[in-house]
Amino acid sequence: NAGVTQTPKFRVLKTGQSMTLLCAQDMNHEYMYWYRQDPGMGLRLIHYSVGEGTTAKGEVPDGYNVSRLKKQNFLLGLESAAPSQTSVYFCASSVGHYSGNTIYFGEGSWLTVV
Amino acid sequence: AQTVTQSQPEMSVQEAETVTLSCTYDTSENNYYLFWYKQPPSRQMILVIRQEAYKQQNATENRFSVNFQKAAKSFSLKISDSQLGDTAMYFCAFMKFDMDDMRFGAGTRLTVKP
Numbered sequence: 103n104a105g106v107t108q109t110p111k112f113r114v115l116k117t118g119q120s121m122t123l124l125c126a127q128d129m130n131h132e133y134m135y136w137y138r139q140d141p142g143m144g145l146r147l148i149h150y151s152v153g154e155g156t157t158a159k160g161e162v163p164d165g166y167n168v169s170r171l172k173k174q175n176f177l178l179g180l181e182s183a184a185p186s187q188t189s190v191y192f193c194a195s196s197v198g199h200y201s202g203n204t205i206y207f208g209e210g211s212w213l214t215v216v
Numbered sequence: 217a218q219t220v221t222q223s224q225p226e227m228s229v230q231e232a233e234t235v236t237l238s239c240t241y242d243t244s245e246n247n248y249y250l251f252w253y254k255q256p257p258s259r260q261m262i263l264v265i266r267q268e269a270y271k272q273q274n275a276t277e278n279r280f281s282v283n284f285q286k287a288a289k290s291f292s293l294k295i296s297d298s299q300l301g302d303t304a305m306y307f308c309a310f311m312k313f314d315m316d317d318m319r320f321g322a323g324t325r326l327t328v329k330p
Contacts, residue, residue, distance in 0.1 A: 135317065135318075142225075142322055142323075143322055144220075144307055144320035144321050144322045144323050145261075145307070145309075145318075145320040146320070147317040147318070147319075150317055160317055161317070161319075190259060192261065194261075204251075204263060204266060205263075205318055206263075207253075207260065207261035207262075208260075209258065209259065209260045210259045210260065
C-alpha cells in the first residue's frame with residue numbers, strides 16, 4: 103500500500119550544493135508532479151510529466167530540473183541550491199485526464215538550504 | 217490564469233459543531249474540477265472531497281459537504297459534527313478539465329477545540 107513515496111524526507115544543503123529528490127509511485131499512474139509548499143502560499147507546481155520520457159514546466163520551474171526515465175519514478179534536481187529553495191516539496195501522481203483528476207500526494211520532503 | 221482564494225487564514229470551532237470554510241476562484245473555463253484537501257500536522261495531503269463543475273448537485277462525503285455556486289465561482293466546505301481529528305490545514309484547489317496541473321489556495325488553518 104505504498105502509493106507515492108519520496109526520498110529523502112529531510113535534507114540540509116549548503117548554498118551551491120546539488121541534490122536530487124526521488125519520487126516513486128506504484129499505482130501505474132501516467133501523470134506525476136512536483137510541488138513546493140511555502141508558508142502562506144499553498145502549493146505551487148514546479149514541473150510535471152504526462153508520461154515516461156516527458157516533462158513540462160509548471161508555475162515555478164526556475165532553478166529545478168526533472169527527469170522521468172521510468173514511468174514509476176520522477177526525479178527533481180537542484181543543480182545549485184539557493185536559500186530561496188528552502189521549502190517542503192511534494193510529489194504527486196494521477197491517472198491522468200478524464201479520470202476525475204484525483205491527485206495522490208507523497209508525504210513531503212523538507213529541504214533547508216543554508 | 218486560474219487563481220484560488222481562501223480568505224480565512226485561520227478558523228476555530230468547538231468539537232461537535234459545524235464550520236464552513238470559504239473558497240473562491242477565478243476562471244473563464246466552463247468545465248473544471250474543484251477539490252478540498254486536508255493537511256494534518258504530518259503534512260501529508262489528503263483528499264477530502266471533489267466536485268465536477270458540470271454537476272449541479274453538491275458533493276457530499278460523510279460529514280463533509282460543499283456548497284458549489286458556479287455563477288459566483290464559490291466553493292465552500294462544510295464540516296459537520298467537527299472532531300478533534302479534523303484539526304488541520306485545508307486547501308481548496310482548482311483544475312481545468314484538460315489541464316495537467318492543480319492550482320491551490322493559500323490554505324485555512326482549522327482548529328477544533330474540545
